Amino acid sequence: MIRSDLAGVPPYVPGKKPPHALVVASNETTQGPLPSVARAIADAAGGVNRYPDMSVAALRAAIAAWFAKSAEGLRIDMDNIATGNGSTALCQQAIQATCHDGDEVLFAWRSFEAYPILSQVVGAKPVMVPLTEDHRHDFPAMLKAITDRTRLIFVCNPNNPSGTVMTHAEVLDFLHQVPQRITVILDEAYMEYDRSPEAVNAAEILRLFPNVAVCRTFSKAYGLAGLRLGYMVGGAEFIMAVNKVALPFGVNALAQAAGLASIDATDDELKDRVDATVTQRERLLQAVPEELRIPSQGNFILLPLGAQAEAVDAELKKEGVVARCFPGEGVRITATTAEETDKVIAALTPALATVGGARWGGRPQES
Template sequence: MIRDDVSAIPAYVPGRAAPDALKLSSNEAAHPPLPSAVEAMTDAARNANRYPDMGVVRLKAELADTLGLTPDQIAVGCGSSALCQQLVQATCRANDEVIFAWRSFEAYPIFCLVVGAKPVMVPLDGNHRHDLDAMAASITDRTRLIFVCNPNNPTGTNITEDEFTAFMERVPEDVVVVLDEAYIEYVRDEDNPVSTELLGRYPNLVGMRTFSKAYGLAGVRVGYAFGDPRIIDAVNRMALPFSVNAVGQAGALASLTAADELLQRTDEAVEQREALVARIPGAVASQTNFVWIPTSRSRELAGKLAERGVLIRAFDEGVRVTVTTGEELNRFLTAWDEVQ
C-alpha cells in the first residue's frame, strides 16, 4: 500500500526543546511579535470558524507593494519550506535532479525525495561557503532546480553579487534557481546579492523569504516566493488549499506595517553574533542570526551544554548556535567555557 522508497526519506529533525532550557537550536527570534501583530492575530482567531482567504489576496498586495512587484509574481505558503517543496513538485518528475550545497538547509533532500527527484549535494568549499563553480559543473540535462541558500544555513556564510551573477550566467535558462533568503534581514554585507534586484535580468530566478525569523512569526508559518508569473502560477497550483491560515495572514500583514520597528531588532542579533565570533576561536563569521562553530566534538558538546540547560544544534561537521540577546549570549558563553 505504501511506496517502497518512503522509508528512505529522512525525517526532518526540529531543534531540540526542553522546559526551562535556553533554546538556541532553532534560529528563532528571542522577542515575541509586536503588540499590533498579536492584536491582529487575536482578532483573526476569533473568526477561526471561517476559512482563511485561500488566495492570500491582501498579503500578496502588500508584499507586491513592498517588493516593487505585482501580485501575480508572488506566492505565499505555509512557511518558506512549503514553497520549497511546491517548487520541487512544480519542476521535477521522478529521477530529475535538484542541486544544492551541502551542508545546507537539511530539508532540501527531503523535498526532492518526496517526489522521487534526485538530490545532487555539492560540498561547501573550505571556507564553509557555496562552491558555485562546482555547482555549475554539476548541472546535467536532468537538472531542473537549484537551491542557493544565502546566507547559508547552518554555516551563516554568504556569497557576493558578482559570484552569484557569474553563476547565473552558467545556468541554462530552463533550470529554475531559487535564492533562498530566509535570513536576508540579518545581512549587513553590501556585496550580498538581493533577489528583487536581479529578477528582471534572470527570468528563471525565484526569490524566497519568510516571516519566521526576523519578523518573529515562526509559530504561525508564513513564507513567500516571488519571480516570473509563469513559475509562480505553477508553484501556486502545487499548494494545498487554505494552507496559509488566517492567523498567520493577519500577523504577517500587521508585521509588514511595522517592518522598520521589527527590523531594528535585528541589529541586536548582529551585535551579538559578532561578539560570539570574536569570543570563540574557529567560529565562522556570519550574516545570519546564528553562528557556525566547526568541531569534531559536536554531539559531545551539545550533550554537555544540554546538561547545563543550554540547547544548540549539532551536526556531524559542527554546531550551530542561535544568537539573540546579550543576556542569552552570556549564558551560552558561560556554559561553553564549562564544557571545553
C-alpha cells in the same frame, strides 16, 4: 501499501526543546511578534471559525507592493507572489512544479536540511555539492554538477547552517552560466540579518534572470515561526505553477493577518530587533577561538568542530543549553538576547575547554 522509496527518506528533525533548558537550536527569535503585529493577530483570532482566503489575495497584493518599493524598474504584482505555510512549503512546491520522478535538484551541502528530504518526497534526486573549505557555496563545482536531468537549483544565502554569504557579483556570474531551462531559487530566509558589504540585490537578480525566484520568510526576523508564513517572488508563469500545487487553505487566517501587519509595521520596530540580534551574533563569534569563527550573516553561528561536535554538544546540554548538533561536523547556536548570550557563553567556554583541551582554552587532555 507504502511507497518503498520512502524507507530511504530521513525525517526532518526539529530542534529539541526540553523543559527548563535554554534552547538556541532552531534559529527562532526569543521575542514574540512585533507589538503591532501581536495586536493584529489577537483581533483576527475571533474569526478563525471561517476559512481563510485560499488565494491569499490581500497579502499577496501587499507583498507585491512592498517588494516593488525596493525593485525600481521591475514590474511586480500579486501574480508574481506565492505564499505558503512557511518558506519550506514553498521550496517543496517549487520542486513539485519543476520535477518529474528522477529529475535532479541541486544545492550546496551542508545547507538547509529540508532540501534533500523535500526532493526525495517528491520523487526527485537530491544532488549535494560540498561547500568550499571556508564554508561557502562552491559555484564552479555546482556548475559542473549540472546534468540534463537538473531541473532546480537552491542557493541558500545566507547559508544555513554556516551563515556564510555569496556576493552579488558571485551570484550574477553563477546565474549567467546556469542554463535558462533550469529554475534557480534564491532562498533568503535570513536576509534581514545580512550586513555584508556586497549583499545580493534580489530585485536586480529578478530583473536580469526570468528563471530565478526569490524565497523569504516571516518566521525569523518578524517572529512568526509558530504561524508559518513564507513568500516567493518570481515570474508569473512559475508562480502560477507553484500556487497550483499548494495545499488548499495552506496559509491560515492568523498568518495572513500577521503578514499584513508585519508589512505595515514601522521600519524602526524591525530594525531595532534585528540590530540587537546582530550584536549578539558578533558577541558569540568573539567568544570562541579564532579557528572556530565562521563569519555569519544569519541569526546564528556555526562552530566547525568536526569529530568533537557531539562531545561539545553534550557538555552544553549538561549546563542546560540546547544547541543544534550536526554529528561529525559542527554545532549551530542561535543568537538571541544579551541575557541568553551571557548564559550561552558561560556554558560554551568551559565546554570547549573540556573537549578541546589546550587547543580551545583548557588544559591538555590526558591520553
